[in-house]
Amino acid sequence: MSKEYTLRWSAHPNIYNSYSERELSFCFTEPTEGVNEETGILLLISGFGGNSNSKVYSKMRKQFSDQHNLVVVQCDYFGQEFMQHGDPLSLDMSISELREMFTQEEIAHYFSKADGLQRLLNSNHAQPRAVRFKADLNESLSNFNDMGIMQALDNLTALFYVIEILKDNDYTFNTKKVIVYGHSHGSYLAYLCNAFYPGLFTLLIDNSSWLFPNFLKKLRGTSVSRGLLDIQIMYHYLATEMDFDPQLLHLKDLYRQVNNKCIIQSFHGSEDILISLQDKLAFCNEVSHCTLEAISEQEALGPIFKSAHHGLDADFLLLFDHVMNKTNFDTGTELIYTPNTIQTEMNTYQFSIESAVPLLHIVPSPHRT
Numbered sequence: 243m244s245k246e247y248t249l250r251w252s253a254h255p256n257i258y259n260s261y262s263e264r265e266l267s268f269c270f271t272e273p274t275e276g277v278n279e280e281t282g283i284l285l286l287i288s289g290f291g292g293n294s295n296s297k298v299y300s301k302m303r304k305q306f307s308d309q310h311n312l313v314v315v316q317c318d319y320f321g322q323e324f325m326q327h328g329d330p331l332s333l334d335m336s337i338s339e340l341r342e343m344f345t346q347e348e349i350a351h352y353f354s355k356a357d358g359l360q361r362l363l364n365s366n367h368a369q370p371r372a373v374r375f376k377a378d379l380n381e382s383l384s385n386f387n388d389m390g391i392m393q394a395l396d397n398l399t400a401l402f403y404v405i406e407i408l409k410d411n412d413y414t415f416n417t418k419k420v421i422v423y424g425h426s427h428g429s430y431l432a433y434l435c436n437a438f439y440p441g442l443f444t445l446l447i448d449n450s451s452w453l454f455p456n457f458l459k460k461l462r463g464t465s466v467s468r469g470l471l472d473i474q475i476m477y478h479y480l481a482t483e484m485d486f487d488p489q490l491l492h493l494k495d496l497y498r499q500v501n502n503k504c505i506i507q508s509f510h511g512s513e514d515i516l517i518s519l520q521d522k523l524a525f526c527n528e529v530s531h532c533t534l535e536a537i538s539e540q541e542a543l544g545p546i547f548k549s550a551h552h553g554l555d556a557d558f559l560l561l562f563d564h565v566m567n568k569t570n571f572d573t574g575t576e577l578i579y580t581p582n583t584i585q586t587e588m589n590t591y592q593f594s595i596e597s598a599v600p601l602l603h604i605v606p607s608p609h610r611t
Contacts, residue, residue, distance in 0.1 A: 244307040246271045251403060253320075254395040254600060258484070259383045268317035268400035269294055270407075271303040277313060277408060280573065282419025282444075285401045285435070286316040289427035290325045290462075294318050298558055305559060310566050313415065315404045319396035321387035324479070325427075327464075329377040331359065334476060343371045363468050372472045381480040388481050389427070389455040390491050391602070394434035397422075398600045401435075405577065406598040418574040423447040423562060426553055429508075430455060433493050437500045438593050439600065442579045447565050448508040450553050452517040453525055454492045458482055489586035497529050499584050506532040507565050511550040513539065 246269055253266030273281060284306060288299060294316045303314040333353060340349050352358045352365075362373065381387065408415055420443050424432040429451030436443050462477040489495045506529065510522045519536055526532040539550045546564055549555035582593040590605040 244271050244274050244304050246303065249403070254392070254399050254602065256320075256384060257392060257602065257604060258386075258388070262384065264384075266317055266319075266396055266399060267294075268315065268403065269303070270316075270400075270404045271307040271314045273307050273311055273313070275308075275311075277413040277415055278311075279414045279416060279575065280311055280419075281413075281415045282310070282312050282421060282571065283401070283404065283415060284310075284312045284314045285397060285420075285422045285432075286314060287319075287397055287422065287424035287428035287431050287435075288316075288322075289425045289429070291327060292425070292428070293322055293326065302559060302562070306562060309563070312419075312421070313404060313408065315401050317396055317400035319431075320392035321381070321385055322393070323385075324379050324381055324387040324477075329379060329477075331375040331475065332378055334374045334376040343369075343373075359473075362471065363466070363473070365471075367468075367470045370470045370472070372474060374474045374476065376476045376478065379477065379479070383480075386480040388484070389458055389479070390434065390481075390486065394431050394438060395600055395602060397431060398435050398439060402595070402599045414575055416571065416573050416575075417577040418444050418572040420577075421445045421447065424451065425449045425556070425558065426451065427455065430493070434491075434496075436502070436504050436506075437493075437496050437584070438591075438602075439579050439582060440500055441503060442577070443504045444571065445565075445569060446504050446506045447562065448506060448510075449556055449558075449561060450510055450514060450517075451493075451508070451522075453494055453521060454488070456516070458484075458486055458491070487586050487588045489588070490584060490591065494525050494528070495586075496584070497525070500529075502530045502532070504531060505569070507569075508532065508534040509537060509547075509554060509556070509561065510534060511537045511542070511547075511552065511554050513550040514552045516552045 248269040250265055250267045253264045255261035256264055306312050307314050352362045422432040422443050429448040432446050436446055458481050464475045466473040508526055510519050512519050523534055526534040537547050537550050537554055542548055542550045546560045547554045547556055584591040588607055592603040594601050
């Protein structure tokens with residue numbers, strides 16, 4: 243049976259909070275038969291609603307490790323806890339809005355008690371009702387869902403830590419079998435990781451990445467429906483108030499500065515409303531070694547894909563197997579990556595490796611206003 247280890251070590255300093263020190267929890271799974279010169283490394287990156295403790299990701303780490311001879315790495319990255327479900331909620335409607343849908347007695351029953359939301363969900367409603375809540379996130383500069391730089395750096399740090407652990411234990415692994423696999427926002431972070439340290443990854447598997455995290459510009463909304471009742475939950479992230487760099491965070495702009503050598507296998511649905519198939523195709527066509535497989539409603543009949551919408555309702559395990567079974571890897575023992583600089587109108591981003599882990603130095607542009 244594969245062996246899993248969980249560690250908590252120093253993380254990349256917080257670039258938003260005077261480079262303050264912080265810690266990072268990460269785990270890695272090694273094959274039952276141990277690590278050899280054919281063993282690769284896989285970095286798993288979850289998106290909204292997923293984390294390293296999710297059952298599906300725990301299963302993926304164990305199964306992929308033995309089935310594909312991989313050391314599988316995953317971390318709980320910067321601000322990830324604000325991307326989950328289960329945050330405290332506050333009503334985001336005025337009393338006049340409520341009176342349009344509920345009687346005074348119902349308002350007292352549903353909205354003045356601690357268990358009011360559960361009562362609301364458990365009741366039968368005779369007419370359509372849409373009730374809006376907001377998530378009480380309590381983000382701060384020390385930890386928030388930045389949807390970009392810090393999240394990518396945490397994933398890279400976890401990966402480099404595991405690489406260093408393997409080296410310290412005199413393990414030889416296949417440096418030409420370094421894979422990153424993400425879903426939705428996790429795929430987007432995979433693209434950032436590949437761009438920040440080009441040459442590190444051999445294969446990037448993308449399920450429904452967007453080209454830019456639009457929740458930096460607008461509220462994120464989720465909904466739960468029970469019969470005629472629709473519960474809407476709005477997330478106002480601190481990152482929307484930050485001075486983010488669009489040239490760094492938009493993949494189309496970013497990859498114009500990347501000499502990409504990583505094989506990119508992208509899967510995208512024809513009905514995806516978060517990022518259109520046409521825009522994704524245009525991006526992939528501009529990036530070397532990128533192949534996009536468009537999934538239509540006719541093709542989304544299982545077992546791998548069950549939807550042509552965002553995320554494809556994909557079976558994460560079968561999708562990974564599908565790509566791995568048609569990919570041939572070279573073998574090597576030398577890990578090649580060099581310091582990297584990305585220039586935008588706002589900043590110069592200098593990515594290096596110090597003490598075996600990633601380090602980002604940001605130099606503001608002298609022409610920045």
